[in-house]
Amino acid sequence: MAGIAPWLSLPDDNSDESRLNSRLREQALASYTHSVDPGSADYLLWKPEPQALVDSAYYTNALLRAPKQLWEPLSAVTKKRLIDEIKDLRRVSPPYQNWLLFAAMNEAFLLSIGEQWDPMRIDLAIRKINEWYVGDGWYGDGPRFHFDHYGGYVIHSMLVEILEILVATNAKFNSLDTVALLDQAYKRMQRYGQHLERLIGPDGSYAPIGRSLTYRTAVFQPLGLLAWRKKLPAALPEGQVRSATVAAQQAIFRFPSNFDANGYLTIGFTGHLPTLGDIYSNAGSMYITSESLVALGLPASDSYWTAPALDWTSKKAFSGQPFPKDYYVDY
DSSP states (O other): OTTTHHHHTSOOOSSHHHHHHHHHHHHHHHHHHHHTOTTSTTOOOOSSOTHHHHHHHHHHHHHHHSIIIIITTSOHHHHHHHHHHHHHGGGSOOOSSTHHHHHHHHHHHHHHTTOOOOHHHHHHHHHHHHHTEEETTEEOSSSSOOOSSHIIIIIHHHHHHHHHHHHHHTOOSSSOOHHHHHHHHHHHHHHHHHHHHHHSOTTSOOOOOSSOGGGGGGGGHHHHHHHHTTOOOTTSOHHHHHHHHHHHHHHHHTSGGGBOTTSOBOSBSSSBOGGGOOTTOOTGGGGGGGGGGGGGGSOTTSHHHHSOOOOOHHHHHTTTOOOOOOOOOOO
């Protein structure tokens, strides 16, 4: 839901895509309704597992990305049930790592709809994530640096979107300069985006490093969010980012075993590989890969889609073309 929410927020027109969008939007609203209805067979496993906190952050992130399409049309009963489930997840004590952002994302959602929210959960997450910044666009996931793709799966995008809510609501609760922090977070995400683009090889492959590789192309969520927000840096032209990320999608999804006989994503990377799953992996969590689809929130007429295709950095580098040098940043 979080990955396709920007696409669901596109205005309706008479195209085939728009008709598909409208149908899936209706199904999404029904899904949200059933997900918090204890009498429904599709009521989610909100209790008792702490893993529900992780899932809930993507669930509320979708509502933040498309509030008019996914939140406002819900019935008063569904809204109350949903709010109650989210608040009840405060029973989960998040580990000192990216989980702090999951708790903060839920509070940012509550803030955005005018509900009672817990400022300390947001304050702690922002302060700790910034304390764990290791430089050149990279954050540690906790006090110790982990070389993995969690900057793409979680950290950069959630930090930016939480700060955006604080700025938009003009929330005042402590000494955080949220405007300056948001500007800093975007600069760091832009730098991280430069690294992500350079990690995509000439054939679209990228380094399978670290935990949760079964989230596949969610690695590139920051590039999609930067494109959707029109904040790609000058060093990353739209046609270049589009070409690189499409190549990465094709490198992963060209293998049929990514999907089972019913069309659902399997646990794996370039195909079904259950041994790659982590203790927390399940069929549903595979759909975090949809975070790589955020740029679909831009209409077909947008320059991101119409700009000429350009070779990306590695493709230039390994075909003898000139390519830009790369230097660290100090913000």
